[in-house]
Amino acid sequence: MDIDFLGLLTPFNERLGPMGAIFLASFLQSITGFGLMLTASPLLMIFYDAKFTVQILIYLGLISNFIQTTMLWRTAKYDLIFFMITGAVCGQPLGFKLYQFVTSDHLKIFISVILLCFLVISHFGHLHFSQRPRNAFIAGLLSGIMATSVSMAGPPLILYFANAQLSRVELRSTCVLYFFLVQMCSMAIFVFNGGTNMMAAGTEFFYMLPGLFAGLFFGQIAFKHTSPKFFRFLLFGMLYYICFQSLYTALIK
Numbered sequence: 001m002d003i004d005f006l007g008l009l010t011p012f013n014e015r016l017g018p019m020g021a022i023f024l025a026s027f028l029q030s031i032t033g034f035g036l037m038l039t040a041s042p043l044l045m046i047f048y049d050a051k052f053t054v055q056i057l058i059y060l061g062l063i064s065n066f067i068q069t070t071m072l073w074r075t076a077k078y079d080l081i082f083f084m085i086t087g088a089v090c091g092q093p094l095g096f097k098l099y100q101f102v103t104s105d106h107l108k109i110f111i112s113v114i115l116l117c118f119l120v121i122s123h124f125g126h127l128h129f130s131q132r133p134r135n136a137f138i139a140g141l142l143s144g145i146m147a148t149s150v151s152m153a154g155p156p157l158i159l160y161f162a163n164a165q166l167s168r169v170e171l172r173s174t175c176v177l178y179f180f181l182v183q184m185c186s187m188a189i190f191v192f193n194g195g196t197n198m199m200a201a202g203t204e205f206f207y208m209l210p211g212l213f214a215g216l217f218f219g220q221i222a223f224k225h226t227s228p229k230f231f232r233f234l235l236f237g238m239l240y241y242i243c244f245q246s247l248y249t250a251l252i253k
Contacts, residue, residue, distance in 0.1 A: 015204075015207045015208065017046070018207075019207070019208050020211060021040055021044055021211075022040060022060065022208045022211040022212050022215065023212070023214055024043070025037075025039035025043070025060075026211070026215030026216045027215035027218055027219040029068075029215075029216070029219065030216050030218075030220050030222070030223055031219050031222055031223050036060065036064060037057055037060075037153065037154055038118075038154055038155070040060060041054075041057060041111055041115075041150065041151065041152055042111065042112065042243065042245075044056060045108055045111070048204075050108040051099070051104045051107060052197070052200075052201060052204075054107070054149075054151040055190065055201035056204055056208075057151035058151055058190060058201070059187075059201060059205040060208075060212065061151065061180075061182075062184065062187055063205075063209075063212065064212055064216060065177075065180035065183060066180055068180075069177050069180045072172065072173035072177070073173065074173075075169050075170050076173040076174045076178075077166065077174045080131065080174060081174060081177060081178050081181070083136035083140065084136050084137070084139060084140030084143065084157070084178055085140060085178065085182070087136070087137040087139065087141035087143070088147065088182050089185060091140070091141040091143070091144030091145040092144040092145070092182075092185055092189055094145050095146060095147060095150075096149070096189050096193060098148075098149040107150065109247065110149075110150065111150045111152070112243050112247045113247070114146070114150060114152065114155065115152075115155075115243045116243045116247070118155040119236060119240055121159060135160065136160070139156045139157055139160035140156075140157075140178075142156035143155075143157050144185075147182050147185075147186050148189055148190070151186070161174075
């Protein structure tokens with residue numbers, strides 16, 4: 001029995017662009033503890049419809065954060081995670097309603113505007129939030145809304161932790177475990193509410209798994225030998241460019 005190896009590899013070759021986007025996003029996630037959805041979302045929208053991209057990102061967040069959670073869960077701050085998850089669960093149904101209401105073009109603009117606001121606030125807004133249950137709940141609420149509307153739960157959490165009195169290891173593990181739990185809830189909401197093509201999104205994501213695993217692997221190695229500040233500089237610089245490019249293409253259309 002002859003096996004057509006070239007035929008088996010063709011679907012992967014046709015998705016080298018999305019695979020590269022996932023590799024870059026997961027690589028940065030491994031080093032900084034965030035950046036997965038922030039990077040992957042605008043990059044994947046180059047190749048896919050905005051709403052379909054959100055569904056792919058749910059698989060991406062679920063799998064990648066599960067892998068990291070198995071290695072980092074011991075150092076996570078579970079008291080903070082409890083209040084953030086409580087807020088996220090309250091916010092996710094609102095985010096899903098927003099996802100259903102807006103068109104794909106409007107969703108693309110919405111994602112780009114959120115990214116731009118996040119980048120500007122991160123650089124110029126010297127915000128400080130005390131690590132209290134109320135603030136953790138509010139951060140989780142906003143994060144939950146964004147998790148199911150644009151599949152980017154990170155910005156509110158990153159702003160909340162901007163001045164957190166946590167070690168680098170604690171911050172990374174807390175974010176990873178929280179994102180994993182949030183993506184589990186997002187997956188359940190999308191699957192049980194219907195009206196989405198999660199099976200097709202899962203199939204598409206399957207072909208991107210090599211990029212995801214490679215990014216996580218090399219990022220874990222780089223984490224021990226490089227400065228996260230350097231990669232954050234690259235991350236924010238790239239996001240600024242992608243953000244303005246996405247807004248330009250969406251508005252002139």
